[in-house]
Amino acid sequence: MQFGINNAPSHYQMMMNTIFPEEWLIIYTDDIIICSETWDNNLTRLERVLQKIVQVNIKISLKKYHFPYSELKALGHIVSGLTLSIDKNKVAAVLLKLMLQTKKEMQSFLGFAGYHRQHINDFARIAKYFDKLCDQQKVYEMTEERVEAYQELKNSLTNVLFLLITDWKLPFKLYIDTRGEGLGAALHQTQIINDKPVKGPICFISRQINLTEAGYGARQMECVCLVWALEKLHYYLDETVFDVTTDCNSVKSLLKMKTPNRHMLIWQIAIKEYRGNLVIFIKMQMGSCKYT
16 A cells, blocks of 8 residues: 555554454554463464464564563553553653753654653643643744643652553542642552552543633532543543542532432433442542642
8 A cells, every 4th residue: 555645544554453353452554553461362363463564465574573572662661561661762862851942842842741641640731831831923032831740740750650551450540630720530440569559640631721720619620620630531430340539528428319400410411321329439648630
């Protein structure tokens, strides 16, 4: 296939996804990653993939074939059977820049940081200072606030937490928090690693509030935060057991409300879809996923 054609990459990706629909495969254009838990399982799956490759007459390069790995670099990440972390070599290149001088450099930096935002707690709070900086109609000016935010984001990338690879057999813990101008949530699990229980994040999510939400009170905002987090993380939490940890009791009161208004009713229904009878609300230790 000629990749000079405008829609060739997306068409090729769709073709590969159709040929290899298995959930234990990760496909990115012409890269195929086979995921398995045991050596025998890996050999079995490898054989299936090679049989398909022969069947559909796809050519592979033996020079680019690697087998097997307990840890590998893929799409800017380092993936192992237990954790997902950012490739430090990629981060090092970004950190060489002491200060960004142009909008183009800022856009490139924000694109890199945004790609890894699931690793960064409070990403939306930090990145909000650059919202207007990349506007073509605005003058590029690095104010003191923006310089501090830039350094904080660089530090976050340097000291980024590893993410645990999801174990679907274990329950989740969802931490939510809202403060004034943004929403934040962190999904955690406790897994056994090297015979020891390790509690770690699966991912972090955050966003700024919109104009409508800016008029809500603290109790309403906490409900908005939970509904948003459930919708954002539905592929983790749908049909599973999980605890919700918050520093506000208003969410718990919402589920018991007998005559809710229109907004509350919508939120109530949205929350109860996620096996709400099994959700436990606990007083949060501040700092688990603080937005500010």
